[in-house]
Amino acid sequence: MTHITFHGGVNDIGGNKFLVESKGTKIFMDFGMSFSQEGQFFSQFLGPRTSNSLNDLFELGILPKIKGLYRRDYTKHMGFGGDEETEIDAVLLTHAHVDHCAYIPYLRPDIPIYCSEESKLIMQNFDETGKDQYLTLKERFRIHEGSDGTMMRTKGDKVKVPRRIETFESGKEFSIDSITVNPLPVDHSIPGVHAFILHTSNGTIGNTADLRFHGRRSEDTEKFVETCAESDLDLLLCEGTRVDAVPSLTEYDVESTVAQIVNDTKGLVICGYPIRDLDRLMSFYIAAKNTNRDLVIDMKQAYLLKLFDASPNLKGMYPSPTDKNIKVYIQRGSWGLIDKDIEKFTEKQLLEDYGTWQREFLDYPNAVDYRDIQNNQKDFIFYCSDYRLQDLIDVKPSKGASYIRSLTEPFNTEMELKEDQVKNWFVHFGVINRDQDWYKIHVSGHGDGTQIKKVIDGSNSKKLVPIHTQHDEYHKKWHGNVVSVNQHDKVDL
Numbered sequence: 497m498t499h500i501t502f503h504g505g506v507n508d509i510g511g512n513k514f515l516v517e518s519k520g521t522k523i524f525m526d527f528g529m530s531f532s533q534e535g536q537f538f539s540q541f542l543g544p545r546t547s548n549s550l551n552d553l554f555e556l557g558i559l560p561k562i563k564g565l566y567r568r569d570y571t572k573h574m575g576f577g578g579d580e581e582t583e584i585d586a587v588l589l590t591h592a593h594v595d596h597c598a599y600i601p602y603l604r605p606d607i608p609i610y611c612s613e614e615s616k617l618i619m620q621n622f623d624e625t626g627k628d629q630y631l632t633l634k635e636r637f638r639i640h641e642g643s644d645g646t647m648m649r650t651k652g653d654k655v656k657v658p659r660r661i662e663t664f665e666s667g668k669e670f671s672i673d674s675i676t677v678n679p680l681p682v683d684h685s686i687p688g689v690h691a692f693i694l695h696t697s698n699g700t701i702g703n704t705a706d707l708r709f710h711g712r713r714s715e716d717t718e719k720f721v722e723t724c725a726e727s728d729l730d731l732l733l734c735e736g737t738r739v740d741a742v743p744s745l746t747e748y749d750v751e752s753t754v755a756q757i758v759n760d761t762k763g764l765v766i767c768g769y770p771i772r773d774l775d776r777l778m779s780f781y782i783a784a785k786n787t788n789r790d791l792v793i794d795m796k797q798a799y800l801l802k803l804f805d806a807s808p809n810l811k812g813m814y815p816s817p818t819d820k821n822i823k824v825y826i827q828r829g830s831w832g833l834i835d836k837d838i839e840k841f842t843e844k845q846l847l848e849d850y851g852t853w854q855r856e857f858l859d860y861p862n863a864v865d866y867r868d869i870q871n872n873q874k875d876f877i878f879y880c881s882d883y884r885l886q887d888l889i890d891v892k893p894s895k896g897a898s899y900i901r902s903l904t905e906p907f908n909t910e911m912e913l914k915e916d917q918v919k920n921w922f923v924h925f926g927v928i929n930r931d932q933d934w935y936k937i938h939v940s941g942h943g944d945g946t947q948i949k950k951v952i953d954g955s956n957s958k959k960l961v962p963i964h965t966q967h968d969e970y971h972k973k974w975h976g977n978v979v980s981v982n983q984h985d986k987v988d989l
């Protein structure tokens with residue numbers, strides 16, 4: 497018997513956690529966070545308590561209560577086992593968006609994570625430029641016997657445990673116990689996204705991951721749908737994030753529209769786009785080249801480009817961080833020494849003003865700081881994230897600047913408030929005024945209704961389960977055998 501338990505990612509956009517069980521093999525497809533579920537209970541100042549995080553998340557139904565699945569320092573600290581063997585053979589990761597991967601840091605490090613090399617590098621970027629624990633787990637608690645024989649609890653931050661990461665190659669099948677997996681690349685808004693076809697002893701399952709046809713990789717999505725049709729699918733888990741939407745522009749339209757706006761701008765062009773969407777970075781990079789400007793990226797993006805550039809398999813896919821049309825922006829460090837008298841403050845102190853991962857960029861030949869931008873505003877497209885708006889205080893955009901916002905539209909009150917705040921910054925610097933808005937150019941990572949219908953028609957699966965959507969009515973209209981499931985429901989193949 498083969499069945500799938502949906503621990504998240506149904507009747508919801510994101511939070512995918514699908515447990516496939518077949519002939520004793522147990523595999524999770526994705527282990528992501530649901531924004532809507534977390535948002536029901538938690539906010540910036542109210543989160544799961546570290547020492548009790550798993551219990552908190554179990555209580556609220558956010559994480560499935562499965563023994564042997566979670567990191568031992570947490571489970572032992574909470575009295576939820578920890579010495580048992582794990583029954584989970586692997587986690588298959590479609591891509592490194594947080595709604596698919598954010599709970600990986602809770603997992604035991606001996607459970608292998610199968611992912612693309614791109615996903616691995618993006619998770620490495622999370623770990624090394626932030627405080628995440630995707631690739632390396634750092635024990636928070638240790639419970640051990642003290643010298644006098646009593647049980648001791650100590651902090652365990654220093655113990656680093658590498659997670660088992662197994663990178664797969666596109667289109668190259670591999671086996672996990674009794675299940676054979678075919679990872680197939682699809683077009684989405686982050687590098688390295690893979691849909692899966694799983695061959696089990698009772699039949700074949702497809703999982704679309706997140707996909708679209710209007711990005712730079714539409715051929716990949718076409719090929720995936722063809723392979724589904726050839727694989728005689730018994731069940732397809734089919735995403736439907738934007739199934740109620742009408743066709744939009746393409747990523748190439750984003751690129752050309754950005755170029756037009758840049759051409760019409762006399763001063764600095766400022767832009768905001770999803771930081772890990774490197775295909776969007778490409779649109780701005782190409783637009784910069786075509787308008788004789790350079791794209792100024794921040795250190796986090798430079799770090800990601802560096803990781804891709806250092807990989808023999810991925811080199812050349814995106815510009816290197818030292819590309820001649822790229823500049824790396826050196827933001828003001830924590831003490832803000834960048835423009836202080838270097839005679840008084842030493843070179844060493846200047847370096848110490850930055851995190852270890854940031855330091856090498858200070859020596860890059862294409863490093864720039866706010867003075868370079870301020871003095872040559874017409875030469876640049878300046879990336880400014882919503883979390884670094886203070887950089888505008890240093891850069892001081894002068895008259896004739898414009899702002900291109902290439903991000904998703906707000907879809908809840910919290911996001912609307914946040915966007916109002918962003919607006920205040922650009923109004924303050926005279927880049928926009930209250931009646932004349934910024935430029936909005938964005939395309940989604942998800943296909944519209946027509947595209948999802950194309951996936952459903954083309955893949956020719958016997959049965960369909962809608963995932964990553966709150967609208968199963970479209971899937972039902974387009975397929976004769978749709979099974980809609982709720983969280984924690986089990987579906988037999």
Ligand SMILES: [Zn+2]
Binds near residue numbers: 593941
């Ligand atoms: Zn995604």
